[in-house]
Amino acid sequence: MSLDVISTARLQLRVLMPEHAAMVQQYLLINREHLAPWEPARDGDFFSLEKCEERLLANARLMEAGLAVHLAVCKEEEMIGICNFSNIVRGVFHACHLGYAIAARQQGQGYMFEAVQAGIRHMFQDCGLHRVMANYMPENQRSGALLARLGFEKEGYAKSYLKINGVWRDHILTALVNPAE
Numbered sequence: 001m002s003l004d005v006i007s008t009a010r011l012q013l014r015v016l017m018p019e020h021a022a023m024v025q026q027y028l029l030i031n032r033e034h035l036a037p038w039e040p041a042r043d044g045d046f047f048s049l050e051k052c053e054e055r056l057l058a059n060a061r062l063m064e065a066g067l068a069v070h071l072a073v074c075k076e077e078e079m080i081g082i083c084n085f086s087n088i089v090r091g092v093f094h095a096c097h098l099g100y101a102i103a104a105r106q107q108g109q110g111y112m113f114e115a116v117q118a119g120i121r122h123m124f125q126d127c128g129l130h131r132v133m134a135n136y137m138p139e140n141q142r143s144g145a146l147l148a149r150l151g152f153e154k155e156g157y158a159k160s161y162l163k164i165n166g167v168w169r170d171h172i173l174t175a176l177v178n179p180a181e
Contacts, residue, residue, distance in 0.1 A: 003069065003126075008118045011111060013071040013083055017060060021052035024072070027079040027103065028052070034104035038140060041166040066090075069123065073102070073115040080106045083119040085132070095131035095175075096123065100146075112146055120150065124178040131178070135161065135171040144172065152176045 006013040016024060028035075028047050036042070045051055062068035067088050073081035081102040088096040098120070102112045123129045134152055136143040152174040160168035 003063075003122070006071070006118050006122055008114045010075065011080075011115055011118075012074045013115055013119055013122075014074050015060075015063065015070065016056055016072045016079075018053040018056045020072070021049050021056055023079045024052045024056065025049050027072075027081075031101075031103050035101055036165055038101070038137070038143075038164065040163060062086075068096075069119070069127070071115075071119055073111065075106070075111070081112060081115060083115045085119065085123050088127075088129070093131070094129050095133060096129055098132050098134040100134075107142070113149060116146070116150060120176065124180065129178065130181055131175055133173070133175045135173050137164065137169050138172055147174050150176065151179075 003015055005015075025047060032042075032047065059068065059070040063070065067086075069085040069088070071083045071085075072079045073083055082100060084099040085096045086099060098116070100112060100116050120132055123132060132152075134147055135158070136147065138144075153176070154172055154174050156173040158171045158173055161171035162169060
């Protein structure tokens, strides 16, 4: 899957390579506290430049294999978020999972909506997927509102679904089906 940049009115969604590890590291370090309640527990090593390079290399391999699309959300030359499509399954399913995050100081400006909408359009139109699934913790009202605004529909409730910040947490399961199909 060849993809370099998806441009929107205010943003670029970019595929980052290992040489961009410093940009990823800076984003993670600046937003460490902000993202902690919504992500798996991270040890200090996770934030090292070496580990950022390793993850970017692994992401590139997953993209090459058609199993994921990992995008950095950038405003000018600054990384302000992520928009990832993982666990891509083909065959009779043609679906994936969506994950996203935005920098603390960029919240409330519509950037995440703009980025995720463009990413989904790419997954439906260019990658031929039928379904994008996204899950969020019930107390994450911002995430729930974003998904609803994007057209995702609630499909279920999963008890102890993911281990977030060291604790097994319930999640609301949602999905968006390609409107062109």
